[in-house]
Amino acid sequence: MTLNILFAANETGWAEYEPHLRHWLAEAGIEAQLGPDLGPPSEIDYIVYAPSSEVQDFRPYSRLKAVLNLWAGVEDVVGNPTLQVPLARMVDNGLTEGMVEWVVGHVLRYHLDIDHALANQSGEWLPKVPPLARNRPVTVLGLGALGSACAKALAALNFPVTGWSRSAKSVAGVSCLSGPEGLEQALARAQILVLLLPLTPGTENMLNAPHIDQLPEGCCILNPGRGPLIDDTALLEALDSGHVGHATLDVFRTEPLPAEHPYWSHPRVTVTPHIASATRAETASKVIVDNIRRGEQGKPFLHVVDRQRGY
Incomplete structure (x- = not known):
């Protein structure tokens, strides 16, 4: 047939x-x-x-x-x-590999403070030594195929990785949490936060003002998952106050991201055009x-x- x-x-x-x-x-x-x-x-x-x-x-x-x-x-x-x-x-596998490369690349960019080096090209010698990876906690929200792969790759680089999912999961080398209490712990540990949750009615606006408040001061955020996982107004307010140190965003509620959107011009935001995992x-x-x-x-x-x- x-x-x-x-x-x-x-x-x-x-x-x-x-x-x-x-x-x-x-x-x-x-x-x-x-x-x-x-x-x-x-x-x-x-x-x-x-x-x-x-x-x-x-x-x-x-x-x-x-x-x-x-x-x-x-x-x-x-x-x-x-x-x-x-x-x-x-x-x-190709989609997963692309996501791992994007996430690991930007976690290392934050960890090593590469933006600082790029911004300081004036000839002034300003050494800034980062901690070792073992002293830089990373949290991954979402432990599906993509989240688990990224969490394992980061753990292999010696980052202490906490993973959170709505239902209990087990990922080798990753501290796995679930449920509301687990989410609170996962957020509190995150010097770098990676959002890889699916978009459902239960995860929309997951990163809202109350949850952002639970993050450590100066936390950096990566969102290669889904745009509506983030309450954009709450994130912009946290970036303006300095509570969130920087956000690198690959996905948005409206794509392409409108030219007038404040993310484009915000000094603490990096926009990538939905390329994390094509x-x-x-x-x-x-x-x-x-x-x-x-x-x-x-x-x-x-x-x-x-x-x-x-x-």
Whole structure:
């Protein structure tokens, strides 16, 4: 049987993904019609999907077996009432590697105070010796695939790492906490705070004024997770007061970040344009095809989203 696989991702380049998807389909021995326009929805077996796609009503896709998301985030599709088949989020080695590199790079930038060196190019000799990593506590909020990988990488560099998640987790080399009391402890330890929580109704505005107040004076914040995890007004007030020393932000409520947004001009904010962990066509395509192969073999799909939890 020849499968019909719809590529439905407005903001993702079909030209970029096509050769990689075709390669991995051939490797898996799967015969398929593949593309962004395949005719009647009733004949589609799988949708390779980005939530920005024009496909928002899944009811016409009566033969659909699964929707295979190209993004790690599913908050823009998980609540769609017309989606009744399994939804798989993207969990990809390339995506994870990119996130680890971004997080470790910016944690080291803060730890070594590289910004100080870059700002002081006047010829004045001003040595500023950082502590060793073992004396710089880092907290990671969110211990899913990305958060756990980042926490382990930082622990391997000898940072004392605390990880927090809503449900209890265990990560080698990381002090893992959960629940409201655990969150309070995790925040209180954080000289550097990394936000890698999924976006759900329970995590929106997680970093609000009361939680920011629990951070140590001068804490630095990294947010490569989701923009709405942060109460922007509360963060700006904490940056203005100096309670938060600096924030490096990769994700925002509105993207691209509007040119007039105060984050752009704030001296204690670094903006990066949602680059911390981009989906890469070569590695993501293999993940997609592996799930199609499993579906055709009658095996459970990998990385299926729990609709109740939202991720």
